[in-house]
Amino acid sequence: MDEPVTPAIEPRSTPLTPRERWLRTLRFQSVDHVPDEEFGYWTETLQVWRDQGIPEGVNSDAAADRFFGFARRQRVPVRMGIHPAFQRQVLEETDRHRIVVDGTGVTLMENKDGSSTIPQFLRFPIDTRQDWIEFRRRLDPADVARYPARWEQQLPAWRQRDFPLGIAVGSLFGWIRDWMGFERATTACIEEPALIEDMMEHITELTLHVLQRALRDLQLDFADFWEDMCFNSGPMISPRLFRRFMVPRYQKITSLLRSHGVDIIYVDCDGDITELVPLWLEAGVNCMFPLEIRAGSRPEQFRATYGRDVLLMGGVDKTALIQGKPAVDRELARIVPLVEQGGYIPHLDHRCPPDVTLDTYLYYLRRKRELLGIPQPEAPATALVREASR
Amino acid sequence: MRGRRRPALRAVMDISSLRTAVVEGDRVEATAATRAGLSAGIPARRLLEEALIPAMATVGDLFRRREYYVPEMLMAARAMKACMEVLRPELVAAKVEPLARVVGATVQGDLHDIGKNLVLMMLEGAGFEIVDVGVDCPPDRIVAAVKEHNARLVCLSALLTTTMPAMRDTIVALEAAGLRQRVGVLVGGAPLNQAYADEIGADGYAPDAASAVDKAKEVLARLAGD
Numbered sequence: 001m002d003e004p005v006t007p008a009i010e011p012r013s014t015p016l017t018p019r020e021r022w023l024r025t026l027r028f029q030s031v032d033h034v035p036d037e038e039f040g041y042w043t044e045t046l047q048v049w050r051d052q053g054i055p056e057g058v059n060s061d062a063a064a065d066r067f068f069g070f071a072r073r074q075r076v077p078v079r080m081g082i083h084p085a086f087q088r089q090v091l092e093e094t095d096r097h098r099i100v101v102d103g104t105g106v107t108l109m110e111n112k113d114g115s116s117t118i119p120q121f122l123r124f125p126i127d128t129r130q131d132w133i134e135f136r137r138r139l140d141p142a143d144v145a146r147y148p149a150r151w152e153q154q155l156p157a158w159r160q161r162d163f164p165l166g167i168a169v170g171s172l173f174g175w176i177r178d179w180m181g182f183e184r185a186t187t188a189c190i191e192e193p194a195l196i197e198d199m200m201e202h203i204t205e206l207t208l209h210v211l212q213r214a215l216r217d218l219q220l221d222f223a224d225f226w227e228d229m230c231f232n233s234g235p236m237i238s239p240r241l242f243r244r245f246m247v248p249r250y251q252k253i254t255s256l257l258r259s260h261g262v263d264i265i266y267v268d269c270d271g272d273i274t275e276l277v278p279l280w281l282e283a284g285v286n287c288m289f290p291l292e293i294r295a296g297s298r299p300e301q302f303r304a305t306y307g308r309d310v311l312l313m314g315g316v317d318k319t320a321l322i323q324g325k326p327a328v329d330r331e332l333a334r335i336v337p338l339v340e341q342g343g344y345i346p347h348l349d350h351r352c353p354p355d356v357t358l359d360t361y362l363y364y365l366r367r368k369r370e371l372l373g374i375p376q377p378e379a380p381a382t383a384l385v386r387e388a389s390r
Numbered sequence: 391m392r393g394r395r396r397p398a399l400r401a402v403m404d405i406s407s408l409r410t411a412v413v414e415g416d417r418v419e420a421t422a423a424t425r426a427g428l429s430a431g432i433p434a435r436r437l438l439e440e441a442l443i444p445a446m447a448t449v450g451d452l453f454r455r456r457e458y459y460v461p462e463m464l465m466a467a468r469a470m471k472a473c474m475e476v477l478r479p480e481l482v483a484a485k486v487e488p489l490a491r492v493v494g495a496t497v498q499g500d501l502h503d504i505g506k507n508l509v510l511m512m513l514e515g516a517g518f519e520i521v522d523v524g525v526d527c528p529p530d531r532i533v534a535a536v537k538e539h540n541a542r543l544v545c546l547s548a549l550l551t552t553t554m555p556a557m558r559d560t561i562v563a564l565e566a567a568g569l570r571q572r573v574g575v576l577v578g579g580a581p582l583n584q585a586y587a588d589e590i591g592a593d594g595y596a597p598d599a600a601s602a603v604d605k606a607k608e609v610l611a612r613l614a615g616d
Contacts, residue, residue, distance in 0.1 A: 044552075109501055117502065182504050186464065189461055190461055190462065231505075231580070232597060236460055237459055237460070238459040294580075294581065319551065354552060355552055
């Protein structure tokens with residue numbers, strides 16, 4: 001499991017900037033190596049790893065990115081979602097749980113000890129059309145707070161950047177699901193289609209309006225949607241409903257992005273996305289993330305089916321790291337041929353869970369970097385990575 | 391005889407229209423057809439066994455064939471549930487027993503309940519009686535529910551790799567309570583697969599709500615054969 005390796009991608013003589021590398025990778029052009037990116041961590045993972053050797057201050061994804069030395073990639077700080085947020089309130093506490101109203105107005109039960117779980121949702125801010133009319137005030141396209149006060153001052157530095165910079169363009173279905181609840185949102189697609197059409201249309205108009213300024217002021221490198229609308233058994237709504245409600249609205253947004261040179265548009269959707277990939281491609285969303293392997297979203301299958309029409313990010317089974325180092329080796333061997341084809345940035349297929357040991361994670365990083373010819377970065381963790389399980 | 395149908399033909403039509411209404415998720419039509427069926431003298435057991443259960447089996451088939459997705463399944467399950475509210479007093483009076491009692495739970499440490507709720511809805515639609523013990527359920531609460539309700543099947547849901555071990559703990563607790571021989575255990579949830587179900591000694595793994603019904607029947611048949 002630990003023999004020397006020849007990098008799968010030969011290094012180029014001229015170093016690329018992180019921005020060039022990222023764009024060239026996703027445009028199937030030659031690169032020195034693929035970008036060194038990872039998804040992130042559960043909160044408990046970093047807590048558990050502190051006992052296993054990482055320093056006290058590494059307590060967030062951003063801090064971990066710096067600690068492990070991952071490539072920098074950022075989004076402009078534009079508020080696309082609800083504003084103002086709801087005031088968080090604690091309604092009730094028991095020994096183990098806390099019932100709260102969160103920033104989106106959802107009443108939910110969460111674990112009091114902070115351990116990660118998807119909460120139990122108890123009540124949602126939108127049930128009726130009247131609720132939606134009230135709620136819509138928080139989705140005002142003309143709200144000046146959508147852009148930061150210091151936007152203009154930040155532009156020169158962003159224009160000189162050497163890293164990829166993009167914009168989050170929100171969500172058509174995922175937000176509505178969050179605001180109405182899974183059962184209500186999915187059945188409303190059939191029982192009250194006019195309400196769903198109205199909500200999605202408003203979100204689309206908001207997105208198109210808010211995007212204008214960023215696209216005018218900057219040459220952005222990517223845009224990303226968030227949907228999380230698939231189970232392990234497939235999408236939450238049928239492809240037929242997806243096509244009716246979502247494809248035309250995505251097309252409006254992706255056309256605007258493309259008219260400003262933004263040609264890498266990804267969607268964040270867990271679960272088995274297989275049935276939705278062709279519809280996202282039709283809608284102008286050309287990159288799939290994070291490709292959950294256990295759910296059946298396999299990057300090699302999407303590449304075989306859609307060729308260079310599809311771009312890929314993620315697709316390394318996080319549960320392989322739970323199983324241990326031989327499984328890590330098998331998993332990395334699986335993705336190397338796909339990396340060689342281009343258009344693919346490999347990393348774990350979701351946040352790294354706390355049942356992965358720090359030692360196995362460091363081993364994964366070392367082997368991934370060795371196999372893919374990614375140089376060890378100048379970062380606090382590099383000595384740990386180099387020594388992992390030698 | 392215009393405007394009057396023979397009773398046997400009317401019964402067939404009521405059963406057929408009830409089945410169609412449930413498959414189409416039309417709650418209003420389904421409850422109306424249930425009431426009409428009872429008024430026409432069709433026994434509640436017959437409406438359950440010839441209309442509601444076959445309707446939900448059709449829904450499961452449509453889901454497996456990717457003609458139905460979760461919203462269509464949810465609407466059918468809600469229609470079925472509304473019909474059961476109408477039928478329940480009659481079924482109790484006629485001493486009609488469910489296929490089996492099922493205890494459903496999201497395991498300790500986990501609060502997510504969408505998957506559990508979907509599975510329990512589909513099982514109810516298939517003629518099982520459901521005892522939903524909720525989320526974040528410690529093994530002793532599940533064991534107590536099995537004893538109290540004389541359940542034949544336990545359905546456990548987990549969404550996180552960190553809470554999956556609580557499924558094994560629950561199976562161990564059922565063994566310790568001497569219940570394991572007579573109660574089947576079915577597991578499901580995003581991070582699970584058949585291999586994990588085998589590893590922890592569960593009787594079955596269901597990747598989705600529709601297949602949970604088939605698995606539940608399989609597990610019960612196996613238990614009955616043992």
